[in-house]
Amino acid sequence: QVQLQESGPGLVKPSGTLSLTCAVSGGSISSSNWWSWVRQPPGKGLEWIGEIYHSGSTNYNPSLKSRVTISVDKSKNQFSLKLSSVTAADTAVYYCARAVVVTVSSWFDPWGQGTLVTVSS
């Protein structure tokens, strides 16, 4: 079964760029699914960041679009997130998830375990 694992620095300086990678195992990133990033600030709810298809097509949350880049590396079966110009408000647990797509419906399953990224000097 498909498993996802996030990795990347746990501490990023303000105004810097947050970079995370999600390794996909147990399945191919070239399958007919989208691959997503979702974040959760401490004690708060979930926020969808964006998604990518293996072709490189992307969709982003309009509120983050100007700062987000999601890319895919099919040779390594992984996808990545870059969030630029970070502030303390970007401190959160970042999850990667597979967006299962059936006809025009979609849901997130499975999810990675999540990784806490703190923005602080």
Next chain:
Amino acid sequence: QSALTQPRSVSGSPGQSVTISCTGTSSDVGGYNYVSWYQQHPGKAPKLMIYDVSKRPSGVPDRFSGSKSGNTASLTISGLQAEDEADYYCCSYAGTVFGGGTKLTVL
């Protein structure tokens, strides 16, 4: 896109039923049958419980059920058990927006 509206908390005793609502608009919840529900225990990743309003993934107990009426979707948990205590989030694929989350307490 505004977050979907969920009650901040609900509670129930073991064996009872509880329902968590998720209210959106005709542009998201009301316009499409693409609502999913996620359970999140403290310190853990969310887990898919319901998709397409009322479908259960393999392995999810049939105590969990979903429905929708107009712009409001609902998750009902019957025969409450202690392990059901968690946060629950709804999500509308249209715009990919989440609800604010509901904390379920099993008394």
